[in-house]
């Protein structure tokens with residue numbers, strides 16, 4: 140059952156080949172059998188899942204519901220789920236039971252009728268590229284248990300790659316959907332900033348954070364993104380603009396599609412084997428009729444330093460709310476208010492989160508604000524301008540998602556800068572707010588390689604269309620890790 144596409148699952152449910160209850164039980168059994176090896180779930184909501192499945196079965200029996208009714212999904216633990224622990228991968232929120240549902244939780248489970256299997260592990264407050272900063276321990280890559288799955292959505296991708304969930308939600312501030320998708324052979328899409336509501340998504344860097352999905356194909360991703368997207372009056376950054384039909388657009392031929400390869404994305408630092416797989420994919424796009432050209436995004440190399448000013452600055456402000464008073468972790472046995480703040484934050488936050496809060500506080504402080512924060516905002520504008528110019532020449536931008544395949548657990552934990560450089564190809568899309576995705580394009584020594592596609596604002600349909608056409612011509616995305624088949 141776990142090798143079916145979402146469309147096949149929906150057909151199977153409607154043809155009564157299996158019920159939503161049976162489908163849910165299948166995944167719950169797989170989680171029980173396999174998750175000990177990969178640590179992809181923080182919370183499994185078996186009881187609630189079976190109740191949602193029963194409700195879906197009733198709907199299906201009345202021939203009601205939509206294309207996702209009765210299909211299971213795992214939620215990244217950054218999304219608030221009413222009555223269910225929502226930890227954001229942090230000790231700070233280990234005791235936090237969300238009092239309300241995030242808008243996407245409401246949309247996916249209450250409106251689209253999907254079944255929530257549980258909450259996925261993640262880097263603490265989404266800060267990380269390897270899922271090693273989680274309070275709940277690292278996630279292992281199902282393709283090689285000695286390697287990282289990427290981050291911060293490491294639990295979401297590991298669960299889907301291992302077939303413990305058919306699809307999962309994720310979030311992307313600097314690459315957290317695309318980098319882990321690339322390292323685990325999944326298709327992950329970060330839509331345009333403002334396309335998916337962030338109401339109830341725990342904030343990290345508010346001018347960059349965006350919710351999205353990780354799936355086993357562009358088609359699966361299209362169904363779920365469709366159900367997540369749309370205006371939400373509860374999120375002031377949500378954009379009031381109609382959502383394209385992402386599924387209907389998948390089958391359009393891509394003859395004449397103009398694809399640009401930024402030369403900065405193929406420069407030094409890119410592993411030659413990864414470059415070879417990406418260039419092979421370019422060949423496939425050419426055969427499908429796409430027109431390839433070289434472009435330049437001259438300021439793209441500045442995206443990592445820019446991000447590591449802007450993101451920590453915003454994080455230091457967003458994370459000020461965790462004070463040990465209102466909710467979350469509270470240190471015991473303190474005598475003064477100052478001690479309460481200090482010890483609650485010192486004990487509740489892990490070292491990477493503390494590092495970012497300190498960097499953010501520093502770059503915003505009096506005397507340094509102009510030198511760092513203001514300058515970073517100016518560079519950010521230049522990066523946006525690069526994309527604006529590029530999209531005058533081409534429809535999509537193509538490059539690698541990461542410089543290399545998944546690295547060993549522990550390999551970069553002592554070197555934050557090496558860890559930050561994981562997002563060298565992904566961050567620019569967040570700074571500009573454009574949609575971007577990663578899709579499988581081959582293997583190096585049995586480890587997956589990801590291809591990145593970036594589009595113009597609100598061009599999710601075109602991205603998914605190109606990805607789907609590529610996946611009709613290739614079968615990399617259908618490969619599953621041996622040990623989890």
Ligand SMILES: NC(=O)C[C@H](N)C(=O)O
Pocket residue numbers: 265266267268290291310311312313314315316450562
């Ligand atoms: N949140 C993200 O998109 C991941 C990024 N690697 C970071 O640590 O900030």
